[in-house]
Amino acid sequence: MRCAGIDLGSRTIEVVIIEDGKVVVSRQTETGFSPVEQAEKLLAGEHCDRLLATGYGRHLFADTYDRKTETVTEIKAVAVGTRFMFSEADLILDIGGQDAKVIALMPGGRVSKFEMNDRCAAGTGKFLELTAMSLGFPLDQLGQEALKAEKELQINSMCAVFAESEVTSLIGRGENRHDIAFGLHRAIANRAVSMLKRFPVAGARIAFIGGVAINPCVCRLLEEELQTALLVPANPQMVGACGAALIAAQAI
Amino acid sequence: MNRDYQKMWLDLGLDLNAHDSLLSSLETGYRDFFLNRKNRPEEMAYLDFVMSEVHGLRIKELLNAKASGRKVIGSFCVFVPEEIVLAADAIMVGLCTGADFAMAEVEKILPRNTCALIKSAFGFKLSKVCPFLEAADLVVGENTCDGKKKAYEQFKQLQPNLYVMDLPQQKTDIGREHLQSEYQRFLTAVEQLTGVEITAERLRHGIDLSNKKRAALARLARLRAADPAPISGLDALLINQVAFYDDPVRFTGAINKLCDELEVRIRNRSGAAPDGAPRILLSGCPMAVPNWKIPWLIEKAGAVVVGEESCVGERGCRNLVAETGTSREELMAAIVDRYFKIDCAVFTPNPERESHIVEMSRALKADGVVHYGLQFCQPYIIESMPLEDRLQKQDINFLRIETDYSMEDVGQLQTRLEAFIEIIS
């Protein structure tokens, strides 16, 4: 029995196929301008008995690709995926390309409560992307570069647009771009912590997933502020697709 | 929607182009949200007809009534006592404030961070698209939240026949006296406008009409406790919306007929949603026509809305006026008693609302409460935060949503609502 989960996010699309409780396929691509086409390419040549879609593009996919495709929200999908990877997790911090969420799990793994950030991209992957661009770092090295900072600069704005102008004025003042990058990472971490603090964080085992979890600087700052080691999967972007595949498998 | 009323609209001073675009979007919305859905009670045909003639036949009725000397009074809030209006043989219409219109113009007068409901009232006025507003002989504003209170100062410039009613903010003896004296002042104003002396007998008649209408709505509300729910939340919301501008007697008859049908449906276990569909109680800010976004999203996701703890819903139709009084004073006191129980978030403190939400959610066997706050609405949003904590302690699932009339956040809302429904099912 092969079950597939597909996660259509704002930046990337992931497919995970599970056979006999093991992940046998795990692939990713950019979302680009036509998510459904990209998803089709990702699935091409793969046979599966059941397919479950998640992510913000789930309905678009279900409506255009195959009307029989069922959907599940990314909240439930990452909850199941996270528990598969870390059976001890009670809180999930998920920061993706365009949104940030915190999900609380009950002992049995069901979602008890969740929060999502509002419409804007403050404190999400998009914010880091703009930051990398304005500082001239490649996105995948931004975290390492920020860790080279020698002092900490305070960034006041969390809005992606305003932060950019703040960055411009810091550059104008002759500040070092590593230090600026570090300040921006601190801002993201602070925001995530304040979202987490609306949940019982004391003693909680927190999983950190989504594209931003790849960034070593955000991880380190979060661990410092929360004073606990985070549970970060090897590929934090695959959690949603993996969860969707698992749900598909359970339902058979 | 019927367009054979061009001349009537022109005479009312409507802007035909803008009005046409409003009607078109209403039409599309109505088709998608209502007409295209399956399994609706047959008696909803009455509501479909009323909606198709909302700017047509109903306005013609109002104009005919005006020609025969009756007056039309518009209102923005469920605190304006309909009984007094009906007692003077005048017609009361709720003014809908459920869509964005001419926002650029509105934002020249009001700050951007004003709630969508207030902005909507200005939008309809500025773009001359609301025949109810133009047909009204008197429009009643009320001092409730700060937004409305200050906005009426500006609204008065656009609508010179605006009458502002002051309202208490606390449920104290002084508050009650204040409400009483404001209702007395309103009674006098209505008498002056209509030239009718509101006797005890007339007042009793007004109370009787309103009570019957509210009783029909309350009957509908109770029937929704059945599982499977006999009517969708969207249809029920529509009924509560139409209650504000339809003829009260005709409307009451139609709703009672609909309730008869629902009773049969309940006996046959035929629901608007499948058996066991997750049940949601909506709570919070009013949803005026054509604001159908949240129940639409909830029901699209497979759940069913079983109640609205809102002014367009329970808060508007709950509690009847006692009919025991004989003198005008006694009847007025009974009216004040009824309205003074309204648990609107502009009151401070407002503990009744919390207990009523708990009560409703148990009575309607809701699996969860979705709190709907209009962006920038301080009273309801501030109230929703402690509500969330306290209801969760009583094991009631609670989701807070903040939104406006735009469709930009539909994707986000859909994810939140679907995830909430996954949790409660």
Ligand code: SF4
């Ligand atoms: S919410 Fe309050 S102010 Fe608004 S219509 Fe209801 S009673 Fe009036």
Ligand code: SF4
């Ligand atoms: S929704 Fe809130 S802010 Fe808007 S008019 Fe009503 S009470 Fe005032």
